[in-house]
Amino acid sequence: MKIEKVLIATTNKGKLKEFRKLFQELGIQILSLDNMTERIKVEEDRKTFLENAIKKAKEYGDFYKIPVVAEDAGLEVEALGNYPGVYSARFYSIDFGGVYQIEKSIDYTNNKKLLDLLKNKDNRKARFVSVVVFYSPEDFGLWTEGYCYGKIAEKPEGEKGFGYDPVFIPEGYQKTMAQFDLEEKNRISHRGKAVRKLMEKLKDLLS
Template sequence: MLREIFIASNNKGKIEEFRAFFSAKDIAVRSLQDLPEEIDVVEDGETFEANAEKKAVEIGRKFHIAVLADDSGLEVDALNGEPGIYSARYAGEEKNDEANNKKLLQKLAGKDNRTARFVCALAVYDPERGIKTVRGTVEGEIGETAHGTNGFGYDPLFYVTEKDCFMAELNREEKNKVSHRARALHELDAEWQKWSS
């Protein structure tokens, strides 16, 4: 029985979203924050899927455990898909949310088309069963100013069309129903049921 999953992330926001999902399935979550050593997988893939798969496989093989890795970000149509796989470090390697949002607004200044989507690729690796990768997306637009105090990353700028509000205005329960990460997790749900039986 799979009763523990390792999340290949140091991002507190992501880890909490994963923990909320898996707690309902009685699956405990550990992450890179629980390790005594710092693990840094170089994300040099050209797609979200490639980066997620690399993180899951490298860590899974190193520790001989089941690993779930995510690579996610924002694609803005008027910017030809930017920031894309560089979403976390759009404004620099220090991965600063405020700086990233500021750069995004600057690049969109004067543009009428502000349609965008959040994308999440999830790769789950198990030493005995191999790897499975899925994708989840949520469509929206980039606002001209920040709204809301929940969430992280680009959430304050991302207007969720179907909810008629910004991502950072949703509480955790609401976000966990509509976010790109939630949708990718539900894509994996059938696979988890098979692996956990």
Template sequence: MRILIASTNKGKIEEFRRILEPLGFEVVEPKEKIEVEERGETFLENACLKAKAYFERYGIPTLADDSGLIADAISPYPGIYSSRFYSIDFGGKEEVKTTKDEANIRKLLRLLKGKKERSAKFVVVLFFYGGDRGFFVEGEVRGRISEEPRGEKGFGYDPVFIPEGYDKTFGELTPEEKDRISHRGRAIRKFLEIIKGCEGVFT
């Protein structure tokens, strides 16, 4: 089965590919980014907007991801603003010196500096859309924010997120270790359980 991933984020696409392709799915990467106004107030609303926009452009059953980090001390932030946290007014804007990911992390650590409360969670909603029908699944992993970035694997906030039961950040874990426990890995496995029962519906 061919599945289009509604994203041009190389890190996300690679995570989907690592899990789905060994199971016989063909992961299709968009040839170009579609500018989707993420005007939703929830991860689900934004995932739905992206899935429908990419399906309309490419005509391939589409899996969209909307995800983010929520730090309890400043909840609900970064939240649905995770990818552009550096640019929003909450907590003051952060200058992009190297990458947007680095600016997001720098702002997060600045806002948490000196705080004892460093618990956080990664949340994801996957919305699968095939034209006239679709469904969604959710995934979550709890952990805490480190004092400084550690590790160069992964992407986004991975270098500062330490999952429960570990002393390493996502940025220090191997891809296989991360896939077993990550919010996205958990959501993809839920998606697989549902899609198995939908044979012939979305193809």
């Protein structure tokens, strides 16, 4: 089987940059949704990361008729009953802990709400979750998952990364994910782990 190009089903520039870096060794052309002349919107309305990723992969793959890699990822915080979870990207806007008005950016507001909810809490354990789905229309699909365990910082630190990176300290480190260089982050991140597992499976299929 030969795959010449793959659509990475995201509009998130940070995610796309990480996917491009991770996939470059396969020699497959990477497309983003910005490369598509026609655009469709896929609602992430499922209850699990896997269900959301499958839905995105299938809908984009069937519409564009090319192989698709789709991911759903988020942050689970133990003291908050694993919230924000699948609501990570829009945590500021859901009823849990109150609805916040956007300040500066969505990422900034999500992090502000998270830190507010964890004020005076001793348990700050958390993990990043990534579920990555590869879907080839009328052919096959497969999926992998990756985790990065750590804790929530007392305040944001670092200018790199995106999302909750400025408030997440991985296990074994004294700095937040937003203080990592991209290559260093990809070695330990949930997304890096999930994509490397996916690449191993794809290498077997492509060989």
